[in-house]
Amino acid sequence: MLPPSERDFVSLTLSESGSYTNGKQWRRQSCLRKWKQLSRLQRSLILFTLMLLLVCGIVTSPTLIAHWRDGALGENTDDGKQPFVLDLKNEYKFVLPEPPSEKKGLRRRGPPVLQSRLHSKTNASEGGKAVVSWREAVIDQGQVFDTDIKEAEIQEITHESRLEAVREAFRHAWKGYKDFAWGHDELKPISKSYAEWFGLGLTLIDALDTMWILGLKDEFAEAREWVATELSFDKNVDVNLFESTIRILGGLLSTYHLTGDSVFLEKAKDIGSRLMPAFNTASKIPYSDVNIGKGTAHSPQWTSDSTVAEVTSVQLEFRELSRLTGDPKYKLAVMEVMNQVHKLDGKNDGLVPMFINTNSGQFTHQGIYTLGARADSYYEYLLKQWIQGGKKENDLLEDYLQAIEGVKKNLLRKSNPLGLTFVGELSHGHLSPKMDHLVCFLPGTLALGAHHSLPADHMELAKELIETCYQMYAQMETGLSPEIAYFNMHEGSKQDVEVKIADRHNLLRPETVESLFYLYRFTKDKKYQLWGWEILQNFNKYTRVSTGGYSSINNVRDPAYPNPRDKMESFFLGETLKYFYLLFSDDPDLISLDKYVFNTEAHPLPVWPDAE
Ligand code: DMJ
Numbered sequence: 001m002l003p004p005s006e007r008d009f010v011s012l013t014l015s016e017s018g019s020y021t022n023g024k025q026w027r028r029q030s031c032l033r034k035w036k037q038l039s040r041l042q043r044s045l046i047l048f049t050l051m052l053l054l055v056c057g058i059v060t061s062p063t064l065i066a067h068w069r070d071g072a073l074g075e076n077t078d079d080g081k082q083p084f085v086l087d088l089k090n091e092y093k094f095v096l097p098e099p100p101s102e103k104k105g106l107r108r109r110g111p112p113v114l115q116s117r118l119h120s121k122t123n124a125s126e127g128g129k130a131v132v133s134w135r136e137a138v139i140d141q142g143q144v145f146d147t148d149i150k151e152a153e154i155q156e157i158t159h160e161s162r163l164e165a166v167r168e169a170f171r172h173a174w175k176g177y178k179d180f181a182w183g184h185d186e187l188k189p190i191s192k193s194y195a196e197w198f199g200l201g202l203t204l205i206d207a208l209d210t211m212w213i214l215g216l217k218d219e220f221a222e223a224r225e226w227v228a229t230e231l232s233f234d235k236n237v238d239v240n241l242f243e244s245t246i247r248i249l250g251g252l253l254s255t256y257h258l259t260g261d262s263v264f265l266e267k268a269k270d271i272g273s274r275l276m277p278a279f280n281t282a283s284k285i286p287y288s289d290v291n292i293g294k295g296t297a298h299s300p301q302w303t304s305d306s307t308v309a310e311v312t313s314v315q316l317e318f319r320e321l322s323r324l325t326g327d328p329k330y331k332l333a334v335m336e337v338m339n340q341v342h343k344l345d346g347k348n349d350g351l352v353p354m355f356i357n358t359n360s361g362q363f364t365h366q367g368i369y370t371l372g373a374r375a376d377s378y379y380e381y382l383l384k385q386w387i388q389g390g391k392k393e394n395d396l397l398e399d400y401l402q403a404i405e406g407v408k409k410n411l412l413r414k415s416n417p418l419g420l421t422f423v424g425e426l427s428h429g430h431l432s433p434k435m436d437h438l439v440c441f442l443p444g445t446l447a448l449g450a451h452h453s454l455p456a457d458h459m460e461l462a463k464e465l466i467e468t469c470y471q472m473y474a475q476m477e478t479g480l481s482p483e484i485a486y487f488n489m490h491e492g493s494k495q496d497v498e499v500k501i502a503d504r505h506n507l508l509r510p511e512t513v514e515s516l517f518y519l520y521r522f523t524k525d526k527k528y529q530l531w532g533w534e535i536l537q538n539f540n541k542y543t544r545v546s547t548g549g550y551s552s553i554n555n556v557r558d559p560a561y562p563n564p565r566d567k568m569e570s571f572f573l574g575e576t577l578k579y580f581y582l583l584f585s586d587d588p589d590l591i592s593l594d595k596y597v598f599n600t601e602a603h604p605l606p607v608w609p610d611a612e
Contacts, residue, residue: 162533162584167214169540169550170577173568174211174219176549177203183230189549190566198239201231206247206574208255208264209603213591214581227252228263233271236293241278241286242310244271246601247570249317253324254603265324272321272330279333283361285340286311286333305355305364311337313377315385316599323608338385341378342395348426349406350399352378369426371407372436372484377600379403380445384597387452390608404446404458412461415487415496420471421464422487433487437509440469440481441600444515447522451593459522466519469512470531472497479538480506480556499557505565507552508543510575510602517583521593532583539576575602 038046173187181187181194185202188195204223211220248271256264274292281287287297288306299306315334322331346353346363353363354374371379382400386393411423413433423439425432443466450459472481475497484503488496513532520528542562543550550572554563579602582591596604 157533159584159586162529163581165536166577166581166584167216169536169544169580170207170210170214170216170573171219172544172548173550173573173577174207174216176545176547176568177207177573178222179548183226186570187549187568188566189545189547189551189568190564192547195567198244199235199237200233200239200244200248201226202247203568203570203573205231205251206570206601208251209258210573210578210581212255212258213578224261224263227267231267233267233274233292236291238289238291239275240288240310241275241290241297242288242307242314244290244292245275245314245317246599246603247574249275249321250599250601250603250605251574253317253320254599254605256324257604257606268321269325272318276329276333279336281358283340283358284333284336285356285358285361286314286337287358299358303355304358306358307374308341308352308354308356308363309373309375309377311356312341313381313600315381316388316597316605319385319388320605338396342399347406349409350402350404351375351406351410351426352403367428369406369410370436371411371423371439371442372425372434373438376436376438376441380441380600383445383449383452384599387448388597388605388607390610391452400449401454404449407442408461413487413489415468416489416491416493418471418496420468420487420496421461422468422485423465424487433489435468435472435485435487437469437472437481437483437485437506438511440465440472440511440515442515443469444511444518447515447518448593451522462515462519463523466512466515466528469515473512473531473535473538476556478506478542478553478556478559478562479534480542480553481509481512482506482556483509504555504557505553506543506556507565507567507569508539508550508572508576509569510571510579513576513579513583514598514602517579518593520583521588529584532580536580571601578602 176189177187180189180192181203183201183204184194185197185199186195187203204226208220208223208227211223249268252264252268252271256262256268271292274295275290277295277297278286278288278290280297285306287299288310289300290297315338318330318334322328340361341352341356344356344361344363346366348369351369352375353366354368354370355364356362357364369375379400382396382403386396386400389396391397407423410426411431412421413424413431414420415422415433422433422435423442425434443462446458446462446465450456450462469481472485473479475495476482476499482497482499482503483505484500486498486500488498513535516528516532519525520532539550542556542559543553543564545551545564549568551564552567552569554565555561591598591604595607597607598604
């Protein structure tokens with residue numbers, strides 16, 4: 001216990017200058033008398049009016065609002081200074097400091113540079129159709145897709161310094177996780193605490209192979225020790241089958257392959273077998289949730305449906321588990337799902353609805369077709385299972401090829417004014433120009449297919465779509481994409497990408513960086529690295545928390561007020577930073593795309609050598 005002198009206490013002292021004169025005392029007593037003569041109702045009314053005036057005064061004071069908004073919530077400032085939070089001692093602390101690359105004297109890229117580059121080109125091309133981009137910058141349509149980025153611009157930041165910038169970003173994210181969330185699922189970097197989802201150290205497991213690929217040996221060794229000594233799946237906890245398969249099972253399997261360390265294989269077997277009760281349904285279409293301690297499984301409380309993307313995006317992992325263990329039960333369970341979905345009615349030119357019933361095994365809520373949430377990775381896993389198994393499973397390939405034709409026929413449109421190709425959503429015959437950021441996995445998947453000898457026009461479409469995904473970042477004021485974009489299709493629109501208020505958040509998602517990586521690997525066009533570098537700079541500028549970690553943000557449209565959500569998703573370490581690193585690496589053998597397929601959480605699994 002501290003001595004009394006050092007303990008916190010509050011003292012009130014009347015100073016001499018505070019003593020009253022007789023006149024003042026008299027006036028005070030007289031006021032008091034009048035106050036006491038009032039009825040209780042009169043006194044209450046006066047007090048209520050005074051309170052009302054006080055509250056109105058505070059609420060309408062612009063200075064106070066700005067102070068509260070910028071200070072208490074930890075936002076960026078308008079004048080380009082660093083944002084701050086008001087901590088409990090009333091001191092200001094920086095939350096989102098200068099990106100490390102700037103500290104090292106590297107030139108910042110991102111929207112301001114893009115803006116001036118495009119602006120000067122506009123002046124040079126008079127008569128070109130001009131559009132207004134972020135911060136009112138005028139962009140010449142013809143120049144936006146200029147692939148002729150000067151070599152000097154690319155070389156100004158060296159290859160190695162980009163890789164180091166990713167390592168530094170990872171270390172910074174890891175520091176936050178280690179300091180405030182070690183062994184828990186997710187870091188809450190602003191409140192310096194953690195959030196549990198399954199209570200299984202999700203971020204740590206998701207990040208294992210990223211550390212290995214980035215060469216962060218000390219961090220990896222510490223995390224490996226936690227897995228070996230602390231991680232237990234013997235817990236009475238409900239987990240989501242899909243999320244725990246792609247993040248935990250996938251993360252453990254890929255780390256086993258990269259390291260050869262059997263501790264990861266043993267853990268993978270343990271979680272894999274604990275997830276199997278999900279497949280005990282009347283239809284064999286799995287439930288969404290499993291209790292890994294009790295061995296029971298169930299649908300969500302409100303429905304007996306599962307999500308189509310979820311039940312068809314666990315196959316890479318369970319197939320691999322069967323191959324490694326020699327036990328076919330995992331593979332049989334997940335291939336049964338694929339076989340059923342292959343035969344189902346209710347598809348539209350190969351496009352699937354978003355829900356499937358665990359009792360009947362039939363699609364439900366038919367009529368809506370999207371490449372976004374709830375359907376996305378169904379398409380990704382058709383192609384990747386075909387590659388994983390040695391390109392022999394024809395049903396998978398047929399379904400994939402038919403679906404891509406379905407996308408072309410039903411979902412593709414051009415935006416205005418730039419003519420960006422986007423993937424909309426079909427709802428009962430009506431095309432909505434809505435595109436989730438999640439859809440940005442598609443350019444990478446199309447490019448991967450083309451690399452594996454699928455039609456060359458898939459690569460052309462991939463190139464068009466990745467430019468759209470990049471513009472979802474570049475047309476925003478922060479240079480970061482919203483969760484969902486709406487594309488203008490009307491003549492005379494000023495910019496292509498519109499965002500609804502509810503969709504302005506950015507969760508540090510990986511899909512665009514993932515596709516940039518594939519496009520760069522296959523084309524070697526340096527513009528993809530440059531675009532990725534811009535995006536990394538903007539993550540550093542608007543989402544980095546000074547005490548460690550990165551935070552998803554609420555508003556990509558307001559650089560002065562991005563409004564951190566206080567959460568670092570595990571996929572930021574598992575996927576986003578890994579894809580950044582692979583994008584900036586020029587080594588085609590660093591996770592060769594002929595030897596590995598990435599699961600949908602960016603965990604590389606081997607293409608089967610002698611595909612059975
Ligand atoms: C990840 O968990 C996976 O990439 C999944 O396929 C989609 N959602 C997140 C990332 O956005």
